[in-house]
Amino acid sequence: MKPFLNSTADYHRRHLESLGWELTVCAMLQQPSSPCRRILMENGSYGSHLDAFLARHLDWNGVRRVLEVGGGYGHLMRDLLTAHPHLTAVMLDISPLLLDRQRETLGPDAAEFLLQDFFDFDVGRLAGFDLAIFNENIGDFPALCGLTAEVLGGTGGGTDLETTRCLIRDYGLSLPDGSFVFNLGAALAVEKLCGARIPALFISEHSCEAVVPAAYKAFMHLPSSGRPERIRLKGHDEYTIKFSHLERIARAMQYECWRGPYADFLSIEWTDELRFIMTSGSGRDEHEAIRQFFEDLYRYEYLLLLKRE
Numbered sequence: 001m002k003p004f005l006n007s008t009a010d011y012h013r014r015h016l017e018s019l020g021w022e023l024t025v026c027a028m029l030q031q032p033s034s035p036c037r038r039i040l041m042e043n044g045s046y047g048s049h050l051d052a053f054l055a056r057h058l059d060w061n062g063v064r065r066v067l068e069v070g071g072g073y074g075h076l077m078r079d080l081l082t083a084h085p086h087l088t089a090v091m092l093d094i095s096p097l098l099l100d101r102q103r104e105t106l107g108p109d110a111a112e113f114l115l116q117d118f119f120d121f122d123v124g125r126l127a128g129f130d131l132a133i134f135n136e137n138i139g140d141f142p143a144l145c146g147l148t149a150e151v152l153g154g155t156g157g158g159t160d161l162e163t164t165r166c167l168i169r170d171y172g173l174s175l176p177d178g179s180f181v182f183n184l185g186a187a188l189a190v191e192k193l194c195g196a197r198i199p200a201l202f203i204s205e206h207s208c209e210a211v212v213p214a215a216y217k218a219f220m221h222l223p224s225s226g227r228p229e230r231i232r233l234k235g236h237d238e239y240t241i242k243f244s245h246l247e248r249i250a251r252a253m254q255y256e257c258w259r260g261p262y263a264d265f266l267s268i269e270w271t272d273e274l275r276f277i278m279t280s281g282s283g284r285d286e287h288e289a290i291r292q293f294f295e296d297l298y299r300y301e302y303l304l305l306l307k308r309e
């Protein structure tokens with residue numbers, strides 16, 4: 001197979017009508033009545049949990065300008081602005097429909113709204129932010145598919161392939177056997193953000209390197225091949241993320257890295273009810289939702305990157 005670039009840009013610009021088909025963890029926790037909130041130690045939205053987690057690593061009083069890329073319906077930023085009214089927020093999204101939804105959620109004057117592909121965003125402007133958030137969107141970024149060691153060992157083949165060769169060589173990224181996919185957009189995004197020296201970066205997505213803790217191995221099995229896998233969604237495909245590559249790029253660019261599953265900041269309360277839900281195979285809608293949510297807490301990883309002084 002000849003290498004080809006998977007892009008979701010056209011889908012997001014022209015065809016996306018709703019995020020209903022790709023229920024994010026943020027969306028699962030949005031409603032106060034969400035059954036998923038019941039299994040958490042603290043009943044709260046995704047944004048309130050992330051806010052508390054970030055407060056363990058950074059001083060919110062020192063954060064002024066925040067950029068959120070791909071903010072979906074805007075709920076995460078709404079929570080952050082409610083908790084920290086001194087913040088100046090910029091919402092950047094490639095989808096006109098979702099940017100409108102963000103404007104509705106936040107109010108037209110609560111942030112600056114930029115309709116743009118992140119890869120076209122000026123790197124000089126990036127340098128003005130104290131914090132940038134990429135929540136469950138880097139799987140949408142371009143992925144270079146159909147790669148092999150032989151193709152990578154050759155020369156030419158176009159800009160995407162040549163850029164991939166440079167990234168793999170410059171950062172010493174490991175390569176799997178056989179045919180594989182490279183998270184080209186995600187790698188370039190981390191390089192661009194770290195190159196702009198933004199003090200704090202939060203990035204999260206569906207991982208291809210998920211690890212289930214020993215205590216929960218009897219209750220869930222997550223495929224974790226270590227290679228980006230295709231996820232077929234309405235109107236587009238996205239790819240799971242090889243976080244070890246992104247971590248390696250960030251460390252090489254002098255960032256400290258915290259990496260882990262969502263369960264690090266969405267702490268579970270392990271109860272008899274949860275054990276029943278995870279073992280009974282109950283078909284109740286609410287139980288299905290909780291099973292998916294519980295698995296997502298390990299299926300999704302985050303990277304928190306802090307610039308070294």
Ligand SMILES: C[S@@+](CC[C@H](N)C(=O)[O-])C[C@H]1O[C@@H](n2cnc3c(N)ncnc32)[C@H](O)[C@@H]1O
Pocket residue numbers: 008012019022024025026027069070071072073092093094095098116117118119134135136137140141
């Ligand atoms: C799956 S949604 C995640 C929404 C939200 N962050 C959440 O967690 O619920 C992906 C978001 O990224 C945006 N997006 C995808 N590719 C983008 C790009 N190249 N530049 C800017 N935004 C992009 C989409 O329009 C959408 O808002």
